Amino acid sequence: MSEIDFRGPVDSVALSAPDGAITLADESSCTKVLVRGARKTAAGIHLKVTYGRSRRRKDGVLVCGSRPGEWTLLAEPGRSGDVAESIPSEGFVSIVDITHGRAMLRISGRDAVGALAKVCNVDLADDMTPDGAVFSGSVAKVTCDLVRDDRDGERSYLISCERSFGRYLFSAVADACVEFGVDMPPGLSIH
Amino acid sequence: MILVPCPNCGPRNSSDLRNTGEVVPRPDAATASLSEWRSYLYLRDNPAGWVTETWYCRSGCRTYFTIERNTATNEVRGLERT
Numbered sequence: 001m002s003e004i005d006f007r008g009p010v011d012s013v014a015l016s017a018p019d020g021a022i023t024l025a026d027e028s029s030c031t032k033v034l035v036r037g038a039r040k041t042a043a044g045i046h047l048k049v050t051y052g053r054s055r056r057r058k059d060g061v062l063v064c065g066s067r068p069g070e071w072t073l074l075a076e077p078g079r080s081g082d083v084a085e086s087i088p089s090e091g092f093v094s095i096v097d098i099t100h101g102r103a104m105l106r107i108s109g110r111d112a113v114g115a116l117a118k119v120c121n122v123d124l125a126d127d128m129t130p131d132g133a134v135f136s137g138s139v140a141k142v143t144c145d146l147v148r149d150d151r152d153g154e155r156s157y158l159i160s161c162e163r164s165f166g167r168y169l170f171s172a173v174a175d176a177c178v179e180f181g182v183d184m185p186p187g188l189s190i191h
Numbered sequence: 192m193i194l195v196p197c198p199n200c201g202p203r204n205s206s207d208l209r210n211t212g213e214v215v216p217r218p219d220a221a222t223a224s225l226s227e228w229r230s231y232l233y234l235r236d237n238p239a240g241w242v243t244e245t246w247y248c249r250s251g252c253r254t255y256f257t258i259e260r261n262t263a264t265n266e267v268r269g270l271e272r273t
Binding site: 051052067068121135136137138143 | 199200204206207249250251252253254
């Protein structure tokens with residue numbers, strides 16, 4: 001796989017509340033590699049993550065069990081090639097770089113769950129979606145894949161959707177953050 | 192709200208899934224008459240009571256499964272993967 005210059009669907013800088021209680025950032029340029037195959041294939045055994053859970057590999061790649069028999073690997077930008085090559089491809093396995101096809105944003109901070117709960121139909125309580133949980137649901141009426149990936153003990157969620165919805169999703173989630181002190185930049189409003 | 196029990200995701204709001212309709216046995220392609228094909232494609236019982244139907248978990252695990260649902264009360268039983 002060759003690395004192609006990434007052109008993000010969101011043209012806003014990261015947004016934060018003045019007290020730092022919530023941060024919303026576009027992370028669409030992160031490497032995203034989709035793996036499909038049965039759990040008993042070499043890839044399934046190698047990835048070791050069941051549906052609904054995630055784990056971070058030693059090389060920093062976040063392996064997410066996004067569906068039964070489907071994994072999404074997330075890493076820093078520009079790593080599509082080495083991430084894809086790290087997966088054993090023997091048997092009936094499909095490995096596809098979806099970096100350019102998906103938008104992704106990260107919402108973090110102690111108020112992140114409050115803002116996300118306004119627009120997401122999934123229960124974000126600790127017992128339902130603990131750190132490392134991978135789940136899908138509606139965020140601002142867009143079907144999204146979500147990963148709870150806490151940082152430094154604070155709530156943090158990665159939200160990804162089809163690229164064409166990226167700008168709208170960013171705007172809609174930013175709008176949900178306004179109540180928590182985030183200033184909406186001009187041109188981003190959905191109203 | 193109708194809660195539908197997905198075998199992978201657990202109970203989800205029915206808006207997260209798609210009801211793909213009553214389960215109807217497919218006729219034998221070699222022997223079925225036009226009338227049987229028409230019945231299979233277009234006609235449903237639509238009872239006010241228990242019906243076996245297929246659902247698709249479109250927002251979650253993207254799995255098809257069948258349940259029995261009471262169309263009068265939306266009570267659900269008999270979850271089965273397809």
